[in-house]
Amino acid sequence: MPNIKSAEKRVKQSEKRRLRNASQKSALRTAVKTAESALTQSDVEKAKEALLNATKKLDKAVTKGLIHKNAAARKKSRLAKKVNELAAKA
DSSP states (O other): OOOSHHHHHHHHHHHHHHHHHHHHHHHHHHHHHHHHHHHHTTOHHHHHHHHHHHHHHHHHHHHHTSSOHHHHHHHHHHHHHHHHHHHHHO
């Protein structure tokens, strides 16, 4: 345990940030999984809507520093590619 007052504050801040980051990262993963599940169900409209939501969450995660911008770009690209393939079939 920290003995210095500023170190105690740091511990509190770190814990608060850790919990916030964990919750945002979880919401991000859920959004991506929702988009992927809509793709497996071959529901074009639902997939497009889920793609928009996942893209928004990914971009937000980049600005918050949760994930690297290239990782977000890669995930968005792969999801968009799958949605476009599904839309082309329909």
